[in-house]
Amino acid sequence: MKYYIGVDLGGTNVRVARVSEQGQIVKVIKEATEIEQGVEHVLDKIIRMIEEIGELDTISGIGMGVPGPVDTDNGVMMLATNLPGFEGYPMAETIRKHFNIPVFADNDVNVACLAESFHGAGKGYPLCYYVTISTGIGGAFSFNNRLVSGKNGYAGEIANIIIDRNREKVNYLNVGAVENEASGTAITRKGKAVFGDHIKHAGMVFDMAREGDEKALKIVDDMAYDLAQMFSSIAHVVDPHIFVVGGGCMKSKDVFWDKMIQYYKPMVHIGMQDVIFAEAMLDEPGLVGAAMLPMSFGK
């Protein structure tokens, strides 16, 4: 049995785990990131945490999941809004030099895709397209258990796919970008517009839809349609074997999931209608996926 180290580095906390090649988390340590104390402090901390995990002679590689785009060839963050100082810093190289074993890094959405592809809902499917519907909308895809990041790591930047060009400009994204129409943040915005400022999060709109409120149902129905159109665009580009869907909004899948699939089917060719829509199933996709990064490169 092979073992890997997975590092899940966030702006608030960092977790380090020993993970088996089967995706089982054997041991995990969590600490505060303390990014305000600088990059080197955080990397020293990660190195110490890895040493604390121990049994390093049985480790085949280290993988890191980080919140932002990564130059995966060099293990460097290209943008690090929540980890000031990490942008451009040779983070993977620093850790590799210390332990002298392979270290890989990728963004947290890609890593979650890899986890689901190796050990979750996407297991056994060659082309797995992972979509997270949360405050934002993100995506990633893997082919034969290897992430396909594209030219500049923007594969899966599906938030910016235009689902209806006749909408209003909301922010820097395209007019009618799906994230501005069907994410948790979008549902909150639409809820506020209809019901007033007491709407604090999408869950309140989903609750009203559950209670049969017509206006809330309309918001949810539009969300289901807009998501369906996004999925149809993705399907026509890559024809995945499976869509694995995660993210906070999936807690309310009861209100939009079936409608979304119903809208999806007529938007694709008959031969594509049997694509599988599955809910992400891993408890710890961030840790497991990070640990699987070395394995995806054959380490």
Added chain:
Amino acid sequence: MKYYIGVDLGGTNVRVARVSEQGQIVKVIKEATEIEQGVEHVLDKIIRMIEEIGELDTISGIGMGVPGPVDTDNGVMMLATNLPGFEGYPMAETIRKHFNIPVFADNDVNVACLAESFHGAGKGYPLCYYVTISTGIGGAFSFNNRLVSGKNGYAGEIANIIIDRNREKVNYLNVGAVENEASGTAITRKGKAVFGDHIKHAGMVFDMAREGDEKALKIVDDMAYDLAQMFSSIAHVVDPHIFVVGGGCMKSKDVFWDKMIQYYKPMVHIGMQDVIFAEAMLDEPGLVGAAMLPMSFGK
């Protein structure tokens, strides 16, 4: 030097070529398909043509490009509108049994993508997305010189991507599907609607645009915008290193190409704006690409 046989099978003609691993066509034979005489007649003909090409002891594999979706695992056409009788027929197996060397088959758009990826405009780029803008719109993509066909071979069915849901229903494709708005057929339809039934093909509209006709320029401008939106959807899904664009409409690239790229840039993230748009460059992508099929599988 390795050599392959490429078979370009169409409804009217069939061509068989000896092609070097460098993509050079050494010898080619062309005959009428005579599909009305049946599948076995056509396959016997192809076998005889391959024998005529000769030097078979130097051939590492045979590849076939056919007009329609293919079950690539089994080398069987799944739909064969222009080759009645071929649907479900074990075409690759029939030829493999005769020559006892590996035989692969794929549809003509995929095969053209492979040709451009190995030896054309896409050479050297890991993720190459090929788009053909002709009477219809088709697509295909290769990753590390291997075609990614997706679950049911529908990867690249970009004709059906919705670029504006607020259009009119034209045919079985989605309302606002890009093929119904920006293909050669679409331009002809729009030209007829504006100028009358004497418009016989898209080239006539492109000519009027060249001469500065305002209405023709509007049609072309809309085409450029609609194509740009399609390309932006593809880019957000896979972030290719290069878009290779072929097809009959490229003869009129002077009227829409620059506009299209201009519209494309603000529709994607800044980091994606440097994607390369290149014109397909091979004279015989069908023959060369078919011949490269065995090579793409390491034969």
